[in-house]
Amino acid sequence: MTLAKKKSGKAEILTTAKIILSEKGARNFSMREVARACGKSLSNVQYYYPSLEELLSALFEDVIDDSIQKLNEVIVNDGEELKWLVDLIISNFNDVTLCKLIWEAWVNSANCTNSSYALHDFYIKYIEQVKLIILRKIPDMRDDLAKQKAVMCVALFEGLSVLYTVGKNTFIDFDVNDALYTAAYGIINVE
Amino acid sequence: MTLAKKKSGKAEILTTAKIILSEKGARNFSMREVARACGKSLSNVQYYYPSLEELLSALFEDVIDDSIQKLNEVIVNDGEELKWLVDLIISNFNDVTLCKLIWEAWVNSANCTNSSYALHDFYIKYIEQVKLIILRKIPDMRDDLAKQKAVMCVALFEGLSVLYTVGKNTFIDFDVNDALYTAAYGIINVE
Structure with a gap:
């Protein structure tokens, strides 16, 4: 072949x-x-x-590679990277297939070492990308503090994917792009 | 019987x-x-x-009821509710069984209507509880804004459960209680 x-x-x-x-x-x-x-x-x-494990690992790695690719495209050097990132995240929320696959990856990583490595690498890259965005907004922020804030922003984005899917027709009754941008801004700027 | x-x-x-x-x-x-x-x-x-569906639904409802019970105990009227809530959340992160069950509930709710209702009710109650805590900190905040901030805080808490489990020995290399409190404080106080 x-x-x-x-x-x-x-x-x-x-x-x-x-x-x-x-x-x-x-x-x-x-x-x-x-x-x-x-x-x-x-x-x-x-x-x-x-094996099924190998198929699942390859599947999650593929989903994760796509997500990293999309993230890389957000960095466009116009000072509005946080806004682009928030827009990307919310548009991903509407891709129900993608959301379900990411949740399956979370659950699967608890029981499969390969998926767990892939997910770990994904978050390392995701956090690094958000850290860069934070440091462009606030260039004199300490590197370790910027990383800590990046972890909190990524947590916010991931958690909102669950809440958005569960509550998009009920308790998510506000402009979610605006609210997410404001919340991320709050995390980044709080002393 | x-x-x-x-x-x-x-x-x-x-x-x-x-x-x-x-x-x-x-x-x-x-x-x-x-x-x-x-x-x-x-x-x-x-x-x-x-049926298996009925067993899973009952199981998730049980896990969710326990979580709501714990949340209710956080409201102790001492002005430090946000701190108690953050401490409760981080201590739950170390209960790997609980975390895995909640993630399974997320995934399961995508394919099962009963679990999805239970999860929906859980988040309604969780958001309401966090809204109360926010309004005790800032009594003159508009009710709808407090709810919106509560949604963002709950998203942060849920997402951090994933990141904490994936990265607790690597990229979570800081005081996570302190960082989470600060991030939630940032979300609540940003204009």
Whole structure:
């Protein structure tokens, strides 16, 4: 099999696997189900991903790589990076598939070392990116304090993805972009 | 069967189910597994909880009721409620079983209406409680603004449970109680 064919085979399986996982949840997710949905044999899927753990890890790494890519695009040097970041985050909230996959990654990382490493690396990069944005706003802030504030901002963004999904038609009855920007600004600027 | 016996049967199943779910994750959670661990027959477990969905819903409702109970105890009218709340939240982070169960509730609510209602009610109560704490700090704040800030604080707390678990030995290398208090204070006080 050529490298290109192997790559496209992997990509096809991952795309299908993401849809199944986000629609049916981890409890109903299996190699057999993914194979069926791809129109491949089980052994063909196993050729690319020998175990369910490996498939899940690859899936979460893929979702995480996409998120990091999007984050990198936010840094555009116009002084409004925090605003762009908040807009990106809220638009991601409306991508229910993405949200569900990230939550599955949280739960999965508790029971799978590979997913846990991928998630750990993701947060390291995410926090670093937000730290850069903070230091552009307040260049003389101590580096360790900027990182601490970046951790709190990322926590706020991640937690809001849950609250937004649960309450978008009820208790989230305000301009969420504006409220999130203001809250992040409060975290960054408090002494 | 007496009501008391039925209650204790239910409680025993829920306690065992919580341990299995937090240790093995939703993918390896089944009625059969719970029955085995309780030393009961499958049909006996089904007498109390006819389906897996019903067992999971009852389990999440139980976890959520406990959390609301703990939250209610935080309101002690000494003007330091935000500090007590932050301390409670951080101490809950170290209860890995509780964290995993809450994350499973997030994921499960995406695919199960009953869990989703329970989670929704939980956040309504949680936000209301934090709103009260905010209004004690700043009594003349507009009610809708206090609620909006309460949503952001709860998002911060929930998101930090993920980041804390992923990074407690690496990027969470600062006094997390102090940092969380300061961040929440920043959200509450920003104009």
